[in-house]
Amino acid sequence: MPSPAVAGTGAATTAGAATPAPGTRPGARRWAAWAAYVVVIPVLLYLTPHVYNNQLLLLNLVVYLVLAQGVNVIYGFTGYLPFGYVGFFGAGAYGTSMAVIHLHTGGTVAVLIGAVVSTAMAVVLLPLLRLTGAYFALASLAASQAVYLVIANPSLTSFTKGPYGVDLSRVFNPNLAYLYAAILLAVATAVVVYLRNSAFGLSLRAVRADPLTASVAGINVARARGIAWLASAVLAGLAGGISAWVTSVFYPETVFAINISVFAIVFALFGGVGSVLGPVFGGIILYSLYEYIGVSSPQYFQFAYGLLIVILMLFLPGGLASVARAARSLWERTGGRVHRRA
Amino acid sequence: MSLLEVRALTTGYRGGAVLGGVDLDVGPYEIVAVVGPSGSGKSTLLGAISGLVPVASGSVRLHGRDVAGLAAEDIMALGLVHVPERRRLFAGLTVRENLLLGGWRAGRRDIGRVLEMFPTLVGRLETPSGALSGGEQQLCAIARGLMADPAIMLIDEFSLGLAPVMAHDILVRLADIAAGGTSLVLVDQDAATALSVAERAYILESGFIVASGPSGKLLADHALLDRYLD
Numbered sequence: 001m002p003s004p005a006v007a008g009t010g011a012a013t014t015a016g017a018a019t020p021a022p023g024t025r026p027g028a029r030r031w032a033a034w035a036a037y038v039v040v041i042p043v044l045l046y047l048t049p050h051v052y053n054n055q056l057l058l059l060n061l062v063v064y065l066v067l068a069q070g071v072n073v074i075y076g077f078t079g080y081l082p083f084g085y086v087g088f089f090g091a092g093a094y095g096t097s098m099a100v101i102h103l104h105t106g107g108t109v110a111v112l113i114g115a116v117v118s119t120a121m122a123v124v125l126l127p128l129l130r131l132t133g134a135y136f137a138l139a140s141l142a143a144s145q146a147v148y149l150v151i152a153n154p155s156l157t158s159f160t161k162g163p164y165g166v167d168l169s170r171v172f173n174p175n176l177a178y179l180y181a182a183i184l185l186a187v188a189t190a191v192v193v194y195l196r197n198s199a200f201g202l203s204l205r206a207v208r209a210d211p212l213t214a215s216v217a218g219i220n221v222a223r224a225r226g227i228a229w230l231a232s233a234v235l236a237g238l239a240g241g242i243s244a245w246v247t248s249v250f251y252p253e254t255v256f257a258i259n260i261s262v263f264a265i266v267f268a269l270f271g272g273v274g275s276v277l278g279p280v281f282g283g284i285i286l287y288s289l290y291e292y293i294g295v296s297s298p299q300y301f302q303f304a305y306g307l308l309i310v311i312l313m314l315f316l317p318g319g320l321a322s323v324a325r326a327a328r329s330l331w332e333r334t335g336g337r338v339h340r341r342a
Numbered sequence: 343m344s345l346l347e348v349r350a351l352t353t354g355y356r357g358g359a360v361l362g363g364v365d366l367d368v369g370p371y372e373i374v375a376v377v378g379p380s381g382s383g384k385s386t387l388l389g390a391i392s393g394l395v396p397v398a399s400g401s402v403r404l405h406g407r408d409v410a411g412l413a414a415e416d417i418m419a420l421g422l423v424h425v426p427e428r429r430r431l432f433a434g435l436t437v438r439e440n441l442l443l444g445g446w447r448a449g450r451r452d453i454g455r456v457l458e459m460f461p462t463l464v465g466r467l468e469t470p471s472g473a474l475s476g477g478e479q480q481l482c483a484i485a486r487g488l489m490a491d492p493a494i495m496l497i498d499e500f501s502l503g504l505a506p507v508m509a510h511d512i513l514v515r516l517a518d519i520a521a522g523g524t525s526l527v528l529v530d531q532d533a534a535t536a537l538s539v540a541e542r543a544y545i546l547e548s549g550f551i552v553a554s555g556p557s558g559k560l561l562a563d564h565a566l567l568d569r570y571l572d
């Protein structure tokens with residue numbers, strides 16, 4: 001696959017003015033590559049339970065990969081770091097639960113209702129986007145904890161089951177849930193592919209780079225950010241619903257745990273926000289590490305991941321993806337030199 | 343009817359009033375300069391016209407339509423492009439992406455026309471715009487503005503950071519741009535440079551227009567220049 005970043009410097013001089021823009025109008029071959037990214041990893045993950053027989057753990061992984069892509073959408077393309085991202089996950093989980101318990105729906109419909117609930121929450125929280133930087137991060141965290149406190153409130157027990165938790169075992173169907181999770185990962189990755197390649201995605205990156213200049217370039221800044229915010233909330237809501245469906249019995253603190261935000265953010269940052277596959281690989285690597293080493297002493301991991309966020313933001317804002325890009329460009333450059341000598 | 347007609351425009355920030363009732367006109371094919379000392383309100387004036395700074399009172403008419411109070415992106419869509427000072431480009435994005443963004447609202451994706459005007463950019467299309475030299479960044483910002491094919495373009499600090507050769511290059515290009523149907527409002531602290539290309543000019547001092555007229559006449563008035571310009 002030709003790399004626009006590398007091909008450009010040399011080729012642009014000869015290619016002239018009217019060449020279609022790489023990154024905005026990929027050719028058929030590039031689309032095929034993107035489609036493969038979107039489909040192959042979810043399919044592989046979907047088939048993994050046949051070789052590694054722990055579907056629950058794998059489902060948890062896929063859910064985290066979806067959340068990491070959700071963080072990618074909102075942080076990677078708009079610069080808003082959503083420490084309260086778990087709020088959408090929890091809202092999706094509880095929306096799903098309420099649908100099962102009160103509306104007596106099946107799992108599929110319940111998950112969709114969960115997504116509607118998390119989207120509604122995102123709409124209510126749209127004004128948070130007026131805040132910037134750390135203020136936004138903290139306000140989104142506060143909002144997610146406020147929702148948690150309402151749901152866990154004992155006086156709402158008849159509706160939310162309050163602190164006593166919910167039981168969805170009536171609709172338990174882990175195989176179907178796992179299929180949905182894999183599909184959702186494909187959808188989340190497709191969203192990122194769209195943002196990487198579309199004019200709308202370009203406008204989001206412009207907003208992230210400089211909102212003021214973006215607005216004089218004709219971009220409706222609030223609208224662009226709002227769409228990314230809602231998209232990330234839908235992804236988290238669906239992930240929360242699927243997760244709730246499979247977890248079956250859980251408590252408010254299970255699905256509103258700040259850890260969930262921290263993990264999703266650290267996976268995304270480690271892999272590289274703004275890239276298509278970075279958050280997926282970052283998530284697979286760190287989640288496996290966590291499962292391998294961390295089970296016995298999870299408290300160290302929470303600390304380590306907190307530290308990792310700081311280190312990554314300071315020293316490697318592009319994550320693994322930027323390392324991969326640098327390595328590839330180095331490889332292509334040295335490869336070129338060898339070729340010329342030969 | 344003039345293309346842009348500003349009347350009794352006042353605005354300010356929390357710190358107080360900055361513009362105390364500015365009148366300004368720009369006609370088709372015209373190049374107009376706004377000069378004045380640092381802090382006199384030049385950038386604020388451009389921002390108030392383009393929608394970046396809220397207007398307190400007065401009117402801004404574009405093609406006869408009052409646009410005061412509209413959002414910046416909607417004023418842009420009506421044919422007025424603002425190239426703001428300093429923060430001109432989307433630093434992490436390539437030159438090509440910057441140019442595409444300039445045509446984003448208008449749905450223009452053909453960058454060939456502006457590249458013909460600014461051939462230096464052709465070899466730099468895939469360069470992150472933050473890695474360009476100051477002069478190239480300014481060229482790119484102007485080129486990006488032109489992508490929308492605006493009726494009028496406001497350029498803040500257009501000669502800042504340009505080597506003299508490049509400044510001359512841009513000046514020549516600006517004349518072409520105006521002749522091609524995009525009127526220009528140039529803001530600069532370097533009055534001599536701005537007045538050398540503009541047909542008319544306004545001198546802004548502490549938020550008021552203290553003098554205006556044909557550039558030649560202003561340039562000849564040494565007492566005036568000594569009093570208001572560095």
Ligand SMILES: Nc1ncnc2c1ncn2[C@@H]1O[C@H](COP(=O)(O)OP(=O)(O)OP(=O)(O)O)[C@@H](O)[C@H]1O
Nearest residue numbers: 355356357360379380381382383384385386387531
């Ligand atoms: N965002 C802002 N908030 C508060 N005050 C501001 C803001 N921007 C400018 N000012 C103030 O408004 C006044 C006019 O500033 P402005 O930037 O318009 O001047 P200028 O003529 O463009 O100056 P320069 O030539 O240095 O760019 C100054 O006193 C400045 O301190």
Ligand SMILES: [Mg+2]
Nearest residue numbers: 384385386427
């Ligand atoms: Mg200024």
